[in-house]
Amino acid sequence: MPTEILMPALSPTMEEGTLAKWLVKEGDEVASGDILAEIETDKATMEFEAVDEGTIGKILIEEGSEGVKVNTPIAVLLEEGESADDIDSAAPAKEEKPQAEEAPKAAEAETPEAGYGRGATDANDAPTNSDAKAPAAPKDDKGGRIFASPLARRIAADKGLDLTQIEGSGPRGRIVKADVESAQPTAAKADSPAAAKDAAPVTQPAPAGPSSDAVRKMYEDREVEEVKLDGMRKTIAARLTEAKQTVPHFYLRRDIQIDALLSFRSDLNKQLEARGVKLSVNDFIIKACALALQSVPDANAVWAGDRILKLKPSDVAVAVAIEGGLFTPVLQDADTKSLSTLSAQMKDLATRARDRKLAPHEYQGGSFAISNLGMFGIDNFDAVINPPHGAILAVGAGVKKPIIGKDGEITAATVMSVTLSVDHRVIDGALGAQLLNAIVENLENPMIMLA
Numbered sequence: 001m002p003t004e005i006l007m008p009a010l011s012p013t014m015e016e017g018t019l020a021k022w023l024v025k026e027g028d029e030v031a032s033g034d035i036l037a038e039i040e041t042d043k044a045t046m047e048f049e050a051v052d053e054g055t056i057g058k059i060l061i062e063e064g065s066e067g068v069k070v071n072t073p074i075a076v077l078l079e080e081g082e083s084a085d086d087i088d089s090a091a092p093a094k095e096e097k098p099q100a101e102e103a104p105k106a107a108e109a110e111t112p113e114a115g116y117g118r119g120a121t122d123a124n125d126a127p128t129n130s131d132a133k134a135p136a137a138p139k140d141d142k143g144g145r146i147f148a149s150p151l152a153r154r155i156a157a158d159k160g161l162d163l164t165q166i167e168g169s170g171p172r173g174r175i176v177k178a179d180v181e182s183a184q185p186t187a188a189k190a191d192s193p194a195a196a197k198d199a200a201p202v203t204q205p206a207p208a209g210p211s212s213d214a215v216r217k218m219y220e221d222r223e224v225e226e227v228k229l230d231g232m233r234k235t236i237a238a239r240l241t242e243a244k245q246t247v248p249h250f251y252l253r254r255d256i257q258i259d260a261l262l263s264f265r266s267d268l269n270k271q272l273e274a275r276g277v278k279l280s281v282n283d284f285i286i287k288a289c290a291l292a293l294q295s296v297p298d299a300n301a302v303w304a305g306d307r308i309l310k311l312k313p314s315d316v317a318v319a320v321a322i323e324g325g326l327f328t329p330v331l332q333d334a335d336t337k338s339l340s341t342l343s344a345q346m347k348d349l350a351t352r353a354r355d356r357k358l359a360p361h362e363y364q365g366g367s368f369a370i371s372n373l374g375m376f377g378i379d380n381f382d383a384v385i386n387p388p389h390g391a392i393l394a395v396g397a398g399v400k401k402p403i404i405g406k407d408g409e410i411t412a413a414t415v416m417s418v419t420l421s422v423d424h425r426v427i428d429g430a431l432g433a434q435l436l437n438a439i440v441e442n443l444e445n446p447m448i449m450l451a
Helices: 150-159 177-181 193-198 212-218 231-246 259-275 281-295 339-354 429-444 446-450
Strands: 003-006 016-022 035-040 045-049 054-059 065-069 073-078 249-257 301-303 308-310 316-318 320-322 325-327 368-372 391-404 410-423
Touching (some): 150 177, 249 429, 259 281, 259 339, 259 410, 259 446, 281 316, 281 339, 281 429, 281 446, 320 339
Antiparallel strands (some): 016 035, 016 065, 035 045, 054 073, 320 325, 391 410
């Protein structure tokens, strides 16, 4: 039988993407490793390789199609001896384009089924709670299998819902978490009195605000420009909404005197000029945070749902603004790298981030992040934690201010205001204060960062 080529999951959080460009056409012979298409995720444009050899029998999804769900058939591969006549007539027409749906919920990681380009086991297959097992796949009245994700089956079992009464919104009608959570209690089996008796009312999520139609109506008499949401902006909206709604933030603020840092940086840059190296203040901030995480190892941690994971290395993410959104590339093992190495690596990551050329492993992970708006003249601000990170440091501009010296005299100093946003599930107040104090100590005494 011909093999369906499915829309791949090119990152652990990918739920849909844009089939930007086909690099093959119907009738082309392909071998394992050949590039079939370019696919745009929420973060980057990536190449999709063939894993089998054969002939492209039919292209099911046209290039340029947006909102193509993971595991949606996008083409059909014919093996030796097969022809186009063998292609199932039930396959979607070439002209058919999937309808883009609302922004995916970053908190919901549904388990894709195995298929072309994906093995039977995958990192995404691990359930959120490692101790919980999904019920067996249910059957309908005719004995046919009802397609539902393990998470959806588990939630349905907890709520006493009948999956045969729930319409799926996932690929090929698959029932996903959102379908079960929005189902009414009447979906419970009618012949199960216990289920009907014990089923708790389903709480509908509070509306996030006026509907898009209502907002449009508010401004129908005004001149406006509609900006279509791309995958990146949808993901940013979903993840930051999740962060503010589910992560208990608290904030620690400090002023840092950076005159010694600025003088030290100037001296180093003069010595490094012959090598073409120019260190920025941000390079010192990255190093200071990485070393602080080593000094306060209990704060080098992330929230993992049912446990806390403490990291050994200092993997520091840095927010990089790009057109239409932002990336947070991760500098791995930042505590072990020299300032010049960190500077070169950060410049490379930032350049490729702006070109959307980062691989997923370069912007995922880490335990701590830095967001620096000082270069835009912002004195101070509060940053939103990027889950599952335990904290993020918001950095303002260095500003000349009058201060009171050790002997009571009034003098001028360059002061940089920082705010540490902390996930209280991971880091308590005293521990967060220790971490911020270590960062301040490193920045006010930059020589110790070279020890």
